[in-house]
Amino acid sequence: MDLKEKLVSSFMAFENYVDVEHPIHDIRTEAIKNFEAKGFPSKKEEAWKYTSLNSILKTDFSIFPKEENALEYHQVKKYFLHEIDTYKIVFIDGIYSSYLSETTHDGVDICLMSSALTKPMYKQVIDVYFNKAASREESLTTLNTAFSREGAYIYIPKNKAPKKPVEIIHFATGNEASLMLQPRNLIIVEENAELQVIERHQSLTHNPVLTNCVTEIFAAQSAIVDYYKVQNDSEDATLIDNTYIAQKDKSSVNVHTFSFGGKLTRNNLNFYQHGEHIESTLKGVTILGEKQHVDHHTLVHHTQPNCESHQDYKGIFGERSTGVFNGKIIVDKIAQKTNAFQQNNNVLISDQATINTKPQLEIFADDVKCSHGCTIGQLDEDALxxxxxxxxxxxxxxxxxxxxxxxxxxxxxxxxxxxxxxxxxxxxxxxxxxxxxx
Amino acid sequence: MLTIKDLHAGVEDKEILKGINLEVKPGEVHAIMGPNGSGKSTLASVIAGKEDFEITKGSINFEGEDLEEVSPEERAHKGIFLSFQYPVEIPGVSVTNFMKTAINESRKARGMDDMPANEMLKLIREKSELLDIDRKFLSRSLNEGFSGGEKKRNEIFQMAMLEPKLAILDETDSGLDIDALRIVANGVNKLKSKDNAVIVITHYQRLLEYIIPDFVHVIHDGKIVKSGTKELALELEDKGYDWLKKETVA
Incomplete structure (x- = not known):
């Protein structure tokens, strides 16, 4: 049985763990149908031309971890930003670890998706936001939606800012020969509120891990969100990260992606601007070696006038590593006075490394400033x-x-x-x- | 200190240096003059170890050691310094951080620990005053957006920090106005001692009014065609390089 069939047939077993009467379950059911129809993306699709999941999908991944696995703090301390105090939402093999976590309900909610999806007090928020930014078409996102049950849930009410940054960390212990994880995060930052998040996926052994993560971020008027993705996983880990960000007037969302590790990483980072005077910042540093592969697919959709977006991705590729950057910017006809900047600079430090970089601009407004540039080079010998x-x-x-x-x-x-x-x-x-x- | 014997070097099939002989002793100042394209800068780069140039014949010996297999950084550790004609811009690395890295790497190569931070600060202050360098300048990215004069002054500041045994100044006077020239020359003179040596590479005699050479060599078509004392520089200024070219042919 291939992984797609295994996942589709596991959906029934999954239904034993969740409340099938909850309205969310209709969304899951619809999502699994979409995934069943589409399956995993192949290289035939333009968006997956340079990234193949084929060899990874041959692994017989466990879809439900068998038991709860414990970790001691000292074993994993180095993966935390332990120099400062943080809130922590920690998962071990996909299961929440209350022992390693530090959540809060003190004026803000920094807690679990499983609570948010089941407890009545969160129902109103879930109804408004859950799966409202995430794609209902893209097959990997719908796969995640179908199995959405656990992850981080963060709600920052109007004018609030948590006392400290939030760390979301997923550990894979290797107790399963191979494990598939599908975390689902929902983050809502209300008007004039602020939030800083650091997200990390960390496999602790060489057993293969496939993570298909979906994060939805909603930034209301004048909200400020700083999101840092630290991708330094073991060389047998695969990460497909799907992040969907919906922004309202005057909000500012900044996502930094640091990609140093992993076997294969695909970042689908999507910004949707629903308002004016919005700022979106997408930055990335990618440093790869061996046969590592990182694919950054970004989308910024400017739907209203007077907004800005800044993209700056730097890549350093050694040995036989490969990189992809595909930056799509859409400026709707109404979105005049848009400033959209995109920059992708790459250095190849080995003859066998490869980078494929492609700006993709679809501009329908006539009074905009859009610039893009990509460079691929070697290190400057004179400077050396x-x-x-x-x-x-x-x-x-x-x-x-x-x-x-x-x-x-x-x-x-x-x-x-x-x-x-x-x-x-x-x-x-x-x-x-x-x-x-x- | 430096002995160059019958040095032939070039890039690919093109020979640029065609048999250079030069002997530099501690405490001496040598000037190397010559028209554009004569091989002056190539000689400087080859002494500093630039790998673009291949040595096809002859040798460079520094303090009794043949330099052929010695990397540019090891040459720096041994005390060879090249002030670049065109210093490279390195955005994102401040002058101070650059100097810290350079000094500590040299110390490491000599088996010493990192220089203590307060000692480093003191040294930076002392040497920047010597060259009349503003403190703000030191936190700027190395050479990025520097004027021609600032770049050259920064080169000599680096020389002051690293205290080399042999300093090669490659066209340090180009792009400098007379005030900057005085500051740079003054800095070089203050760093001079009986134990170190300087090679001044220049097209014009102007710099040599401030840094007085013990010997002047004229290079033409990859060879030293005439050597003399500082009077030779004046004569050259007077008669031009054509005079020597003719003389060589004759």
Missing amino acids: FYLQSRGIPRKEATALLMYAFANNVLESVRLPELKKRINKLIANKLGVRLGFDL
């Missing part, structure tokens, strides 16, 4: 010689140039401890010690 001639060894000089290259993406990270952490991850990834932080 300059650094070497000052006594900096070639390896460190290379790293320094990489740092310089990635620098302006890190500049906008507003959590200093996270910035430091990313600095270290970059240094580790490049295999050097640097005498300073940027």
Whole structure:
């Protein structure tokens, strides 16, 4: 039985775990039908031309983990931003770990999707927001919707800001020979409220993990959301990350994606602007080696006038790694005075590394500023010689140039401890010690 | 200190240096002059170890060691410094961070620990004052958006920080106005001692009014065609390079 058949037939078993009378279940049922009709995306589809799931889908993934697995904090401390105090929503093999988590209901709700989907007090919010931004067509998103049961639920009421950032971390223990996870996150930031989130998926062994994650973020008027995705998973982990962001007037949502790890990572990052004077920022640093593959597919849909979007993705590709950047910007006819910027710069440090980069602009308004640029290059030999001639060894000089290259993406990270952490991850990834932080 | 013997070097099939001989001793200042395209900058790059150039014949010896297999960074650790004609812009790395990295890497190569932060700050302050460099300048990205004069002054600041045994100044005077030239020359003179040496590469005699050379060499078509004392520079200024070209042919 292939994975698609296994998933479709598991849906009935899944129904034993959830309340089939709940209105949400109609959404799930509709979603599994869509997935059954479409199946997993193949390379024949334009959006998946450069990313193949074929070899991964041959793995016989467990869909429901058998038992609750425990982890001690000291085993996984390094994956947390432990230098500062944070709220934590932690899952082990897809199951919530109250022991490692720190949730709150003190003025804001930072808790679990499973509660939000079952408890009457959340019903009103769920009815308004659940699956309202996520695609009902895209097959992997509908697959997640069909099995949506657990994940993070965050609700920040008007004028509120949580005291500390929120970390959402999924651990895979390797207790299953291979495991498929489908977390579902819902984040609502009401008018003039603020939120900072760090999301991470971490496999602790070399057993294959396939994560198909969906996150919906709703930013109301003047809300500010900073979302950081730290993708530094083990080399046998596959992540398909589907993020849907709906923004209203004057809101500002900034998503940073740091992709250093994993076997295959696909980021589908979608912004929908439903209002005026909205700012959307999408930034990414990708550093890959071995046979790693990362595919960034971004979409920014400008539907109203006077909005901005900024995209800046930097990629460094070594060994036989491959990268994809596909940045789509749609500016509707009514969306005059849109400022949409997109930049994708890549450095190939090996002859066998590959990058496919493609801007895709669909502009129907006539009074807009849209710019895009993509570059693919090698490291500047003159710059390397300059650094070497000052006594900096070639390896460190290379790293320094990489740092310089990635620098302006890190500049906008507003959590200093996270910035430091990313600095270290970059240094580790490049295999050097640097005498300073940027 | 530096002994260059019958040095031939070039890129691919093109030979640029065609048998250079040069001996530099501690405490000396040598000027290398010559028209454009004569091989001056190539000589500087080859001494500093730029791998684009292949040495086909001859040798470079620094303090008794043949440099052929020595990487550019190791040459820097041994005390060779090249002030670039066109310093490279490195956005995102401040002058201070760059100097910290450079100094600590050199220390590491000599088996020393990192320089303590307060000592580093003191050194930076001292050397930036020597070259009349504004503190704000030091937190800017290396060479990014610097004027021609600022870049050259920054090169000499780096030289002051690294205290090399042999400094090669490649066209450090180009792009400098007279005030900047004085500051740079003054900086170089203050760093001079009986233990270190300087090679000044220049097209014009102007810089040599401030940095007085012990020897002047004229390079033409990849060879040193005439050597002399500082008077040779004046003579060149007077008669032009054509005079020497003719003399060589004759």
